[in-house]
Amino acid sequence: MEQGNPGGQVNPNRIEEAIHRVRAGERQAFTTLITAYERQIYTYCYCILRSREEAEDAVQDIFVKVYQQLERYEKRVSFSAWLYKVAYHHCLDQLRRLKRRNRLLSLYKLQLVGHRPELTEESPVDRMFGDLTSEERGLLILRVVEQYSFEEIALITGSSSAALRKKYERLRKKLIQQKANEGGGCTHGEVAESN
Amino acid sequence: MEKWQNQTEQQRMDDIRSSIGRIRLPVDSYNEQIMNRIEHLGIKGGNKLLKKTLAAASITVMIGLGTVAAGFISPVWADTLSQLPVFSSIFKHTDNPGLKLAAEQGLTTSPNMSVTKDGVTLSVTEVFYDGIQLAIGFERAGVADERVLAEITNFKTDEFDQSTKGLLGLPEVTLESGERLGFGSSSTGDVQGQPNTLLLEMRELWNTAALGDEFKINISVPVAQIAEPFKFQVTVKKLAEGIIKLTPGQGASKDAFHYKVKSLDITPAAMRLIVTSEGEVPASPEQTGEYGPTSVFYELVDDAGNVVTSKQGYALMKAVQHPIVDSLYNTFPQTPKTITVRPYTLTLDNELKLLLDADGKPVKTYIKELETTIVIP
Numbered sequence: 001m002e003q004g005n006p007g008g009q010v011n012p013n014r015i016e017e018a019i020h021r022v023r024a025g026e027r028q029a030f031t032t033l034i035t036a037y038e039r040q041i042y043t044y045c046y047c048i049l050r051s052r053e054e055a056e057d058a059v060q061d062i063f064v065k066v067y068q069q070l071e072r073y074e075k076r077v078s079f080s081a082w083l084y085k086v087a088y089h090h091c092l093d094q095l096r097r098l099k100r101r102n103r104l105l106s107l108y109k110l111q112l113v114g115h116r117p118e119l120t121e122e123s124p125v126d127r128m129f130g131d132l133t134s135e136e137r138g139l140l141i142l143r144v145v146e147q148y149s150f151e152e153i154a155l156i157t158g159s160s161s162a163a164l165r166k167k168y169e170r171l172r173k174k175l176i177q178q179k180a181n182e183g184g185g186c187t188h189g190e191v192a193e194s195n
Numbered sequence: 196m197e198k199w200q201n202q203t204e205q206q207r208m209d210d211i212r213s214s215i216g217r218i219r220l221p222v223d224s225y226n227e228q229i230m231n232r233i234e235h236l237g238i239k240g241g242n243k244l245l246k247k248t249l250a251a252a253s254i255t256v257m258i259g260l261g262t263v264a265a266g267f268i269s270p271v272w273a274d275t276l277s278q279l280p281v282f283s284s285i286f287k288h289t290d291n292p293g294l295k296l297a298a299e300q301g302l303t304t305s306p307n308m309s310v311t312k313d314g315v316t317l318s319v320t321e322v323f324y325d326g327i328q329l330a331i332g333f334e335r336a337g338v339a340d341e342r343v344l345a346e347i348t349n350f351k352t353d354e355f356d357q358s359t360k361g362l363l364g365l366p367e368v369t370l371e372s373g374e375r376l377g378f379g380s381s382s383t384g385d386v387q388g389q390p391n392t393l394l395l396e397m398r399e400l401w402n403t404a405a406l407g408d409e410f411k412i413n414i415s416v417p418v419a420q421i422a423e424p425f426k427f428q429v430t431v432k433k434l435a436e437g438i439i440k441l442t443p444g445q446g447a448s449k450d451a452f453h454y455k456v457k458s459l460d461i462t463p464a465a466m467r468l469i470v471t472s473e474g475e476v477p478a479s480p481e482q483t484g485e486y487g488p489t490s491v492f493y494e495l496v497d498d499a500g501n502v503v504t505s506k507q508g509y510a511l512m513k514a515v516q517h518p519i520v521d522s523l524y525n526t527f528p529q530t531p532k533t534i535t536v537r538p539y540t541l542t543l544d545n546e547l548k549l550l551l552d553a554d555g556k557p558v559k560t561y562i563k564e565l566e567t568t569i570v571i572p
Contacts, residue, residue, distance in 0.1 A: 028349065028352075030229075034230075038224060038225055038226075039219070039220050046218055047215065047218075056225075059225055060225050064229060069547075125214050128214060140211065176203060176204055176207055179207045
């Protein structure tokens, strides 16, 4: 992952041009934006929602929403950060909805979970996500994978950068502990650190 | 110890990036699905769906067009017609009640034209035109695939998936002059329950006065893996009876908003209302702050109290002022003595979501002062 280019390796001029064209009424130019970011947004949704089906629906909903709200995008933030902001709020809504549904249909949920081939015990992503909250999983993508600054993540999520730093610190320790528990041989080091 | 710690952390973060980096899209791209939904929004929002002219030289098949009224089919004719696979049945299976009614009442025409190329036969089996909408029914033979319309990969250029031979692209309809037939909205698709058929509906047609009661159209249908499009020339005859055309010019005002009913056309299959308006969309006391009105919609109510609403969509923006609204409505059960135009708005919240009532239906805010009643002669 290239440093200092959060949001991916997409040529920003190409993105700005596509935005401009869509705003001018050239609807088809929106495909440039979809192609450029759909994998990242899918990954983000998948990690937060932990379901392929839900992530597939979410990524489509998010791009439709982005298209509808493109007029509102201001260049103050990068387009990718703005896109993540829409995705973040969409996933939160989705999780709230899922929680409600799951409370009602807990039995059905158990069956559903059993049918998620991507989240089998063997999946390294699943293992890693095992004891992380959805908020931590989202933070992990934005900070570790996309390498956004805390200030940018604050803009995306609406949290303060100081709170995010604290959350990230806890997350970092959790991740290192996970590695140790997997038998990385550094348990003592971790214990020493956490003490 | 710290160096060791940093190495462990670095390794952990690299593992994470690598694991997450291996997550792939389950499909090549969602481009098509997303663009389809956006396209649909466009139609909902009342945008014009413009069709690109396809340039292609081909044989033009020309066969006379005859109107067949259901009540007057001779036994010989009936026998001949029954052998045509889907005579008069495509329109009967649509979800357009006006078109269904027109087919049931025998108001459609049957050009009965076929073109065969490379083992694929395409026929134009039914046409209906009432001065408001033009509907064309197609039937395809010689293709095993049950799908008729191919996936449209680019709605701007009408490009479509060419991977299965015999699947159709979007038909293009031009006038004799070569000009595209203009329309407000259209839909093209397979007809459920009618295998191997395709229905093209073009609504809110432009400049219908210039088209007259009879005009020729050229229909060109591209077909996957067949080089030249299938071409037909069809004479379209406007429905002769039961059409009422009014230009009331009456309207009403509230605050800065004013509208006028420019025209109201009533046919046995549909009604078309054209309204011009100016001024800011009126907002009720509830439609302030977090909430705001949509653009103005116009509901029609007959003297028996029957209500019809237009299929006009809404833009996801507050208080959009449309200087001209051109909408299609389903007909009333009987020709009414009067029709009242009842303007209303829906309510959008800050997230541009519609305010819904307890039944999940959008809350309508009627603007009483803007109602006007048109007398039907």
